[in-house]
Amino acid sequence: MDITSFLKTGRFKDLSVGMSYSNFQKRKQFKHSSKWLYDDDNIESGFSIFWKGLEIGFRDEVIYLLSIDPYFKGVTITKKYKINRKLTIEKFVKYLFFAGIKWKFVSREEWEHECEIKTEGGVSIIFTFELDGLRISKFSVS
Known part of the structure; x- marks a missing residue:
């Protein structure tokens, strides 16, 4: 799974924060995905759908979170720089530089x-x- 475009745009394929659940359901690759409720007793608390290392979080029938699990095998930047949980900050920043992705530290x-x-x-x-x-613990946009 190459995440170069995700890092540059905040979108994964054609998914983005703010997309409605009804538009999401039109995507063929997610048609038979299961919902994982945040609270079994309260369906309105939201849910997530997991697909190949990607978590898509929904609240109020809208995507509020796109998150990629760095444990998922095969995550890359520009299809050649492998990402895993043991990657150092220095190497990760180099990969961003090589891919032409702008970034900043957030306190x-x-x-x-x-x-x-x-x-x-x-x-x-x-x-x-x-x-x-x-350890890299997560990649997410919300």
Whole structure:
């Protein structure tokens, strides 16, 4: 799954935050996807649909979140730079540079042990610092 366009635009294929669920349902690849409710007792709390490492979050019948799981095998930038949870910030920034993707650091609360990079498409990439090292924890736009 190449995420270059997602990082540049904040859109995944033709999906974007704000798209209605009825328009989403017209997409053939998602036709038979299952809904995972956030709260089984309250369907209005929202739900997610998962497809090949992509989480599509819905609230009030509208997409509010697109998130790519860095654990998903085969995530790349420009189809040649492999992304995984152990990728360093330095390498990731180089990959963004090589792909021509503009980015900036976003300040986070220092006690959260996280660092956020935001791309020109509004995609947040969160790096989490753990005792055993640094991990990419998510790519998301909301």
